[in-house]
Amino acid sequence: MYSMTGYGMGIASNDTYSIKVEMKSVNNRYCDIAIKLPKNLLSIEDKIKRIVKQNVNRGKIDVFINVDYINSKNVKIDINSALAEEYYNVLRKLNDQFNLDSEITLRDIYLMQGVIVSKSEEENTDEYFLLIEEALNQALKGFLGMREIEGENLKKDFEEKISKVYEISEAIKLRAPIALKENTEKLRSTISQNIDAENLDLARLTTEVAIMADKLSIDEEITRIFLHLEQFNDIINLKGAVGRKLDFLIQELNREVNTIGSKTGDIEILKNVVDLKSEIEKIREQVQNIE
Template sequence: MKSMTGYGLSEFKDENYHIKVEIKSVNNRFLDINTRLPRFLLFAEEEIKSLLKQKLNRGKVDVFINFEFLNSDNVDLEIDYTLAKKYYEAGLIMGSKYDIENDITTSKILSMPDVVNISDAEIDPDVIKAYLLQTTEEAVNGLIGMREVEGSKLKEDFEVKLSNINSLVQKIQKRAPITLKENEVKLRDRIDKYLEESEVEEARILTEIAILLDKLSIDEEITRLFIHVKSFNDIINSNGAVGRKLDFLLQEFNREANTIGSKSNDIETLNLVVELKSEIEKLREQVQNVE
């Protein structure tokens, strides 16, 4: 089991290139990959995303790629002079309009977006792509390693909360016969008063009482809760992405807890249900972190 939160970093360096890949991820319902890389590397973007999709299932993933040429012989620079002129003229207009000092310099204009572009003089795209994918895979493996560490901590927390839930359900189970008997006594008292005032067939009344008491029984809900606890434990001990399964299962936890609450008039049972729903909510919050 893995968390959706993590960070991975990897670098590649030889006599020509220095590549640095950083990947961070946070919670998200689906897999959402955002890449930030130099424009001249866009040819490799889809393959980088494809690699990440093979490795990750859920989470908002941000990929930052820095690429540095160490050998200037491999690089040609193209300057967009038209765009540079527009930046320069915009600076003059702003300075005049707002009466501010004109500090426009050549270096500042060259640092503006898209003014300077790198063109490949002797660059082999296949070689660059191979380096990028290798470095990205190392970074994502580091991310996964951190996710696994976080996932093991979440699993330990889940086990504690599952134990609490199991204990609460056991207490509710012990109260169930008492609660049902109290409901039966109250119901018979009300029926007896009604029979004193009306002529109704007693056998039919007893049948109706039996049917109503069966509807008030919480045995099925308790049994299903025990089954859900076991299923939850099985899922967190399985491999692969489990977050969506756990999220769905917790909806079933809540449904059973709500049904028990709606059937019970016993104060002690209702208090236990409140505690039970609180533990389920704690689980639900933590499940949002699971891949």
């Protein structure tokens, strides 16, 4: 079981350049991967994304790739003269439009985006990709390791909370037959008091009470709660993406608890229902962090 939050970093280099890959993730219902890398490497973005997808199932993942040139002999600095001239003309136009008497300096132009361009004399995307893949695998190792550690911490937290849910559910289970018996007796008494004794059909009264008592029974809901809790404990011990399964189980648990609350009028059980809903909500919030 893995958390959806994590961070990893990797560095790989050769005689020409050094590549640093950083990746981080936060919660997301789907697998949303964003790759940020130099424009000259956009052609290999899909390859990088495929590698990440092979290792991650859910979460919003940001991957940052930075290239530093080590050997300056292999780097060419170039000027986009046409773009520089366009920037200059625009700056002059602004000067005239606002009646400014500002001097346009070289600094004003060369700091504009795209005027000065640095690139390797031999752009070899295959060579880039080999280094990126090496650094990415390092980053993934740390990234997945952090997600696994956080997943183990969440697992321990789940176990504590599920133990509390078990405890409250056991209290409801013990109280249920007592409450049902009390409700049945009250129901029988109420019906008897409101029916003419001379016209009382005892057999029919017994049948009606049994039917209504069955409707008030919460045995099935309690049984399903314990089944869901067993499933939950099994799932948190599995490897891989289990967040959606856990989310579904939490919905089912809530459904059973709400049904119990609607079927019973017993004060003690209703107090336990409130406590159960509180604990289940805490679990639901944590489940949102699971891949």
